[in-house]
Amino acid sequence: MANWTEASSKHLRSILSVDTWLPDTMPEYAQGFMYMLGSLTASSFVVLVISGIILAANGPASWSYNGAMRFVAATHFWGVQAFFFFMMLHLWRVFFTGAWRGGRGITWLLGAIAFIVAIPTAFTGFLINGDLYSQWNAVQAKDGLNALGLGWVNLTNSGQMFGMHVVVLPLTLLLLIGAHITRVRLKSVVPPYPVDDNQTGGSANGYKHI
Amino acid sequence: MATNTSDMVHDYRMVPEDFVKHLMSTLVIVVVVVLVAAALFSVPEAAPLTIQKDAIQNPVAFEAMATRDLNGQGRMADYGPPYNHGTGNLEFIFQKWVGDIHPLNVPYDFILHPLAMAASINPAITAPLHRFENASRTQQIAWANAYESALARGTTSTGTVVVPAGHYGPLPALMNDTLKLAESGLMSGALIRNPSVVTRFDNQNYLLFLEGTPMHTAATPLQLKGTQWGIIHPAVEGYPGAWWMTIPTWIYQWPFVASSPANDAIALSIGFVFWLFLALTPWIPLWNRVPQWLGVYRLIWKGYYHDYRNDTGPR
Numbered sequence: 001m002a003n004w005t006e007a008s009s010k011h012l013r014s015i016l017s018v019d020t021w022l023p024d025t026m027p028e029y030a031q032g033f034m035y036m037l038g039s040l041t042a043s044s045f046v047v048l049v050i051s052g053i054i055l056a057a058n059g060p061a062s063w064s065y066n067g068a069m070r071f072v073a074a075t076h077f078w079g080v081q082a083f084f085f086f087m088m089l090h091l092w093r094v095f096f097t098g099a100w101r102g103g104r105g106i107t108w109l110l111g112a113i114a115f116i117v118a119i120p121t122a123f124t125g126f127l128i129n130g131d132l133y134s135q136w137n138a139v140q141a142k143d144g145l146n147a148l149g150l151g152w153v154n155l156t157n158s159g160q161m162f163g164m165h166v167v168v169l170p171l172t173l174l175l176l177i178g179a180h181i182t183r184v185r186l187k188s189v190v191p192p193y194p195v196d197d198n199q200t201g202g203s204a205n206g207y208k209h210i
Numbered sequence: 211m212a213t214n215t216s217d218m219v220h221d222y223r224m225v226p227e228d229f230v231k232h233l234m235s236t237l238v239i240v241v242v243v244v245l246v247a248a249a250l251f252s253v254p255e256a257a258p259l260t261i262q263k264d265a266i267q268n269p270v271a272f273e274a275m276a277t278r279d280l281n282g283q284g285r286m287a288d289y290g291p292p293y294n295h296g297t298g299n300l301e302f303i304f305q306k307w308v309g310d311i312h313p314l315n316v317p318y319d320f321i322l323h324p325l326a327m328a329a330s331i332n333p334a335i336t337a338p339l340h341r342f343e344n345a346s347r348t349q350q351i352a353w354a355n356a357y358e359s360a361l362a363r364g365t366t367s368t369g370t371v372v373v374p375a376g377h378y379g380p381l382p383a384l385m386n387d388t389l390k391l392a393e394s395g396l397m398s399g400a401l402i403r404n405p406s407v408v409t410r411f412d413n414q415n416y417l418l419f420l421e422g423t424p425m426h427t428a429a430t431p432l433q434l435k436g437t438q439w440g441i442i443h444p445a446v447e448g449y450p451g452a453w454w455m456t457i458p459t460w461i462y463q464w465p466f467v468a469s470s471p472a473n474d475a476i477a478l479s480i481g482f483v484f485w486l487f488l489a490l491t492p493w494i495p496l497w498n499r500v501p502q503w504l505g506v507y508r509l510i511w512k513g514y515y516h517d518y519r520n521d522t523g524p525r
Contacts, residue, residue, distance in 0.1 A: 021229075022229050022230065023227060023229055024226065024227060024228075024229070025224035025225060025226055025227055026224065026225060026227035026229075027222050027223075027224060027225075028222050028223045028224070028225045028514060028517070029222055029511050029513075029514040031225070031513070032513070034510050036232070036235070036236055039232060039233060039236040040236045040239060040240060042236070043233075043236040043237040043239070043240040043241075044240050044244075046237060046240075047237075047240050047241060047244055063253075064255065070252065070253060071248055071249075071252075073253050074247070074248035074249075074251070074252045074253040075244050075245060075248040076253075077248075077253045077254070078243070078244045078247040078248055078251075079240070079244050081247075081450055082240055082243060082244055084453070084454045086240075088454065093510065095491070095501060096501050096504065096506035096507055096510060097501065097507050097510055097511070098217070098498070098499075098501040098502060098507070100491060100492030100498065101215075101217055101218055102215050102218055104492075105492035105493060108489075108491060108492050109489055109490075109492070112485070112488055112489035112491075113489065115485075115488075116485050116489075118454075119454065119455065122452065122454075123452070126452065129255070130258065131254075131255040131256050131257065131258055131445065132256035132257060132258045132259060132428065132432075132445045133254070133256060133434075133444065133445035134258070135258045135259060135417060135420075135425070136425060136428070136429050136434050136440075136445070137441075138417055139417055139418065139420075139421050139425060140436065140440075143299060143301070143474045144474035144475070144477070144478045146291065146292060146299070146301075146305055146474075147299075147301035147302045147304070147305050147472065147474045147475035147478070148302065148304055148305075148474075148475060148478060148479075149302070149304030149305055149307050149308055150308075151291060151292030151305065151308040151311060151312065152292070152308055152311060154292075154312055154412070154414060156412070156413050156414040156416075156417040156418060157411060157412040157413065157414060158411055158412075158413050159409070159411020159412060160411070160412075162411070190218065191218040191219050191220065191222060192218065192219050192222075192507065192511040192514055192515070193217060193218065193219070193502050193507055194217070194218065194219050195508070195515055
């Protein structure tokens with residue numbers, strides 16, 4: 001009993017540590033725009049949550065007939081584009097740098113799950129917009145869900161889609177992104193591959209000077 | 211489990227970092243980009259296809275669609291789970307497991323019940339409605355089939371659809387009453403009734419009513435159909451769509467998928483396998499070493515490698 005509680009305490013202490021969340025140093029290789037892509041994705045999520053709260057507080061369809069709400073809806077729409085744009089660039093960066101090395105596989109997996117959860121999160125948003133795009137996609141996409149035995153998710157029920165888009169999916173996404181970022185902060189970002197001109201492998205310290 | 215760290219360098223410096231500045235910078239970048247895009251381009255919204263609009267614009271085609279709801283040829287009439295016991299869109303065994311949790315009796319829910327409500331305002335509807343309801347199913351289908359065929363030569367005259375003389379039973383009267391109900395704008399309300407609650411969250415029957423010819427006619431010029439890579443296209447030209455769905459949309463275009471009656475189940479299943487491959491990358495032998503072989507990382511860490519090349523001693 002004591003072992004796992006002590007281990008949990010230790011783990012929680014490192015998760016909740018200021019040093020984890022507000023580091024004052026970073027590895028020299030983790031600099032520049034390539035290392036802003038994850039934060040740009042998370043920042044897009046923050047913009048989506050804030051604009052989404054304003055939209056939800058004013059109620060569905062308000063954005064279709066109120067000028068101010070339409071502007072908020074526009075920020076929400078472009079926020080989604082920014083979110084996926086930066087997430088895709090981030091995905092390319094972490095792939096090309098083999099970011100799962102050094103025991104970071106779960107961090108990668110959490111990111112991949114966040115990606116697949118983000119798709120229905122965005123899709124349910126399109127469905128509750130109420131225009132022809134919503135109408136067409138609700139009717140078309142239902143066949144796929146029905147075929148896979150997920151017919152209880154009724155895309156033509158805008159109440160269910162509102163709940164999914166405003167509560168269920170963003171909260172799930174928030175937890176996944178939170179867990180993903182927590183692991184990134186705890187384990188830091190992956191160091192570079194060892195490189196040597198003859199490609200014969202690393203030296204004793206894992207790096208061969210070139 | 212011990213972590214293998216032989217595939218990474220261990221010799222690097224830690225450099226000062228203002229992490230709050232980093233986070234604020236990315237937030238400001240996104241906020242500015244999003245506000246500028248919102249101000250310049252607003253948000254795409256294509257006017258929906260309402261039942262009223264479809265009935266007014268295409269009265270003959272509207273009656274043909276409504277007639278197919280009565281003879282069982284409509285898109286939803288024989289769909290299958292989760293709406294009814296049909297097999298028309300039964301793609302996969304899983305589909306049966308959920309049962310008919312969104313029950314839909316197409317002739318009754320789409321046509322006969324709305325007409326019964328309208329009959330309380332216009333009693334002239336009652337006689338043809340009762341004649342149809344009291345006929346055998348065979349007779350109903352025969353009338354509907356004959357009327358549907360006749361609509362190929364249907365015309366409109368003073369707001370009513372007219373077809374060549376034939377044995378259609380009460381169909382001409384019922385279908386013109388349905389057309390009038392739709393043109394009035396009251397049909398949508400009749401389709402989403404729920405006597406149990408005063409809220410109207412479930413638009414199922416309203417949205418499914420137009421499935422088939424009307425929705426496809428509206429979607430085709432906008433390139434929204436599945437065969438047109440529609441999932442990733444916006445309904446308003448010039449705006450970005452859901453481009454992150456490109457891979458599943460591409461799978462839908464594969465000939466053996468596109469021609470399969472279970473295209474949705476197959477495309478989504480293959481798409482899931484693609485995602486699984488991505489998600490399990492760290493644990494897939496060889497695939498997890500591809501980035502090292504590709505060497506793109508040399509560009510990403512160009513500065514780090516350059517610094518080391520010019521470095522003279524350990525750090």
